[in-house]
Amino acid sequence: xxxxxxxxxxxxxxxxxxxxxxxxxxxxxxxxxxxxxxxxxxxxxxxxxxxxxxxxxxxxxxxxxxxxxxxxxxxxxxxxxxxxxxxxxxxxxxxxxxxxxxxxxxxxxxxxxxxxxxxxxxxxxxxxxxxxxxxxxxxxxxxxxxxxxxxxxxxxxxxxxxxxxxxxxxxxxxxxxxxxxxxxxxxxxxxxxxxxxxxxxxxxxxxxxxxxxxxxxxxxxxxxxxxxxxxxxxxxxxxxxxxxxxxxxxxxxxxxxxxxxxxxxxxxxxxxxxxxxxxxxxxxxxxxxxxxxxxxxxxxxxxxxxxxxxxxxxxxxxxxxxxxxxxxxxxxxxxxxxxxxxxxxxxxxxxxxxxxxxxxxxxxxxxxxxxxxxxxxxxxxxxxxxxxxxxxxxxxxxxxxxxxxxxxxxxxxxxxxxxxxxxxxxxxxxxxxxxxxxxxxxxxxxxxxxxxxxxxxxxxxxxxxxxxxxxxxxxxxxxxxxxxxxxxxxxxxxxxxxxxxxxxxxxxxxxxxxxxxxxxxxxxxxxxxxxx
Numbered sequence: 001x002x003x004x005x006x007x008x009x010x011x012x013x014x015x016x017x018x019x020x021x022x023x024x025x026x027x028x029x030x031x032x033x034x035x036x037x038x039x040x041x042x043x044x045x046x047x048x049x050x051x052x053x054x055x056x057x058x059x060x061x062x063x064x065x066x067x068x069x070x071x072x073x074x075x076x077x078x079x080x081x082x083x084x085x086x087x088x089x090x091x092x093x094x095x096x097x098x099x100x101x102x103x104x105x106x107x108x109x110x111x112x113x114x115x116x117x118x119x120x121x122x123x124x125x126x127x128x129x130x131x132x133x134x135x136x137x138x139x140x141x142x143x144x145x146x147x148x149x150x151x152x153x154x155x156x157x158x159x160x161x162x163x164x165x166x167x168x169x170x171x172x173x174x175x176x177x178x179x180x181x182x183x184x185x186x187x188x189x190x191x192x193x194x195x196x197x198x199x200x201x202x203x204x205x206x207x208x209x210x211x212x213x214x215x216x217x218x219x220x221x222x223x224x225x226x227x228x229x230x231x232x233x234x235x236x237x238x239x240x241x242x243x244x245x246x247x248x249x250x251x252x253x254x255x256x257x258x259x260x261x262x263x264x265x266x267x268x269x270x271x272x273x274x275x276x277x278x279x280x281x282x283x284x285x286x287x288x289x290x291x292x293x294x295x296x297x298x299x300x301x302x303x304x305x306x307x308x309x310x311x312x313x314x315x316x317x318x319x320x321x322x323x324x325x326x327x328x329x330x331x332x333x334x335x336x337x338x339x340x341x342x343x344x345x346x347x348x349x350x351x352x353x354x355x356x357x358x359x360x361x362x363x364x365x366x367x368x369x370x371x372x373x374x375x376x377x378x379x380x381x382x383x384x385x386x387x388x389x390x391x392x393x394x395x396x397x398x399x400x401x402x403x404x405x406x407x408x409x410x411x412x413x414x415x416x417x418x419x420x421x422x423x424x425x426x427x428x429x430x431x432x433x434x435x436x437x438x439x440x441x442x443x444x445x446x447x448x449x450x451x452x453x454x455x456x457x458x459x460x461x462x463x464x465x466x467x468x469x470x471x472x473x474x475x476x477x478x479x480x481x482x483x484x485x486x487x488x489x490x491x492x493x494x495x496x497x498x499x500x501x502x503x504x505x506x507x508x509x510x511x512x513x514x515x516x517x518x519x520x521x522x523x524x525x526x527x528x529x530x531x532x
Contacts, residue, residue, distance in 0.1 A: 037183075037207040040070045040170070041421065042411070043200060045177055045223050046216030047073030047080070049152060050383035050400040052159040053110070054214060057408035059166040060108040063415050064408070069169035070208060072200070077173040081160035083153045087117065087279075090244045092360040094283040095155075095397040096147035096262075096275060104405050105155075109165070113158040114150060120278045121145035122260045126348070128467075130267040130316055131455065135464035137471040146262070147394065149275050149283065176203040177217075180226035183209050197422075198226065198378055212422040214380050214407070216400075219369065221385035227376035233369035233388070236449065238270050239293035240364050240391055241286040244357040245308065247350070249280070263350045264392075265312055266452040267319070271392050272311045274350045281357075282350070284308060285391055287449075292323060293363045303329040304361065305353050312349045313342045366390055368446055370439055375431045378422035380407055387438050390445045399438055406433050 042058065044051045055071055058064040071077075085091065097105070105111040123145050128136035139146060183197035198213040215223025224231070264273040270287025277283055286296070286308075296304060306329035310322050318336055322329055344352070369388040374381045383400035410430040414421045451463060 041067040043210035051216035091151040096394040099144040121148040124261040215385040227379040244360040375427040
């Protein structure tokens with residue numbers, strides 16, 4: 001058993017206790033000694049998509065619908081439940097939902113409640129090498145779509161709407177976790193030994209106990225710290241720049257019946273992608289160095305848009321030159337595209353971007369993390385608390401939803417068989433199903449990032465040849481489509497990961513390639529993670 005590490009408080013904040021029927025608010029007052037800690041079957045820390053989906057899945061299953069549940073979230077969940085934006089504005093936090101994830105969300109009654117006017121399926125995808133424009137691969141899937149784009153807030157609001165239809169449970173909104181410790185020692189006369197139960201003290205001073213404590217609380221997870229579970233990984237020294245942008249209206253090069261397509265180009269500093277949203281809008285995800293990310297955010301909107309359009313049209317040498325300019329990028333792009341003779345063809349490159357939504361440009365550091373285990377005695381981790389993946393494959397949220405589906409299924413199995421839902425023996429079903437599966441996906445995305453970050457000539461030739469061959473091989477493309485859809489077999493992921501590892505080792509022969517090696521970070525619980 002791992003050594004439990006108490007999670008100390010760092011800040012006390014007020015809290016509100018409310019049921020999932022958000023309209024009602026219930027506060028409790030006491031003039032005497034506080035009551036003994038209340039015991040819950042499942043306490044989930046973290047009210048993001050993963051945590052909300054887990055509680056929805058548990059409430060939707062007849063076997064687990066009677067469990068006593070609680071959700072703890074430091075942010076104001078009521079604002080998330082009532083989230084709304086004008087039809088011509090989109091949040092910059094958007095995700096691609098794979099067909100597998102969509103099926104799961106439909107099964108638990110969530111997807112029908114997602115606002116359909118704010119989702120955009122795409123049936124085509126084009127990916128190419130920024131150092132060899134002739135090296136590309138295209139995907140098409142008439143039905144089901146490759147993936148469906150939606151804002152995370154749209155999904156969260158749908159989750160709240162579904163929870164309102166189900167049996168109520170306790171939600172501690174705007175409440176921080178002050179500390180997590182083992183439960184009180186029990187005497188021989190006590191019916192239940194609570195000493196193994198996680199005891200969660202809230203920022204209000206109230207304490208609750210959990211038969212199963214679920215950490216959906218992100219990268220610096222207090223639940224993971226308490227469980228003594230270490231994480232391993234590294235920082236990529238890259239930032240992801242996101243924004244909501246709008247395409248230029250269709251013209252003679254872009255017919256009204258042109259298919260909705262997602263575009264991704266692998267540049268030496270990282271991939272840039274435009275993922276379609278409704279009504280000619282798109283989500284930008286641009287992986288680049290921290291200094292270039294800061295430069296992008298400092299540009300005027302006109303120059304910012306010019307650099308996006310340049311990233312999909314110019315050679316890397318021209319793009320590097322433009323990235324060093326402080327202004328005048330629009331004129332520079334116009335001159336260079338006229339000299340080169342860029343042809344606007346939506347089958348090859350995205351339409352020109354004409355504007356960026358005000359206030360939507362942001363950036364975040366990219367990391368690779370994998371917890372040593374997703375479980376401990378009476379503890380389970382899901383989503384970013386368990387793993388953090390590079391966004392190049394758009395699998396972050398889908399991996400979290402797959403965690404939820406597996407854990408909910410594990411809890412359901414345990415209840416049906418009369419077991420203890422916090423028993424590590426039962427929780428191992430979840431860990432054994434998801435840890436290796438996620439580890440292989442993490443490995444695939446990590447190797448792709450490193451492989452396309454190499455500018456050494458022989459490596460460029462090898463990967464270009466490989467991409468061209470894959471584009472011509474129907475069965476291989478079909479398998480990659482299943483990867484994008486989240487339905488690939490684990491054995492296939494393992495084989496693909498092994499091939500990428502081999503290719504990457506062979507590529508690490510030049511001085512430039514050696515510079516791409518990343519120093520790993522080993523995080524141990526209770527040392528590098530602090531509550532804020």
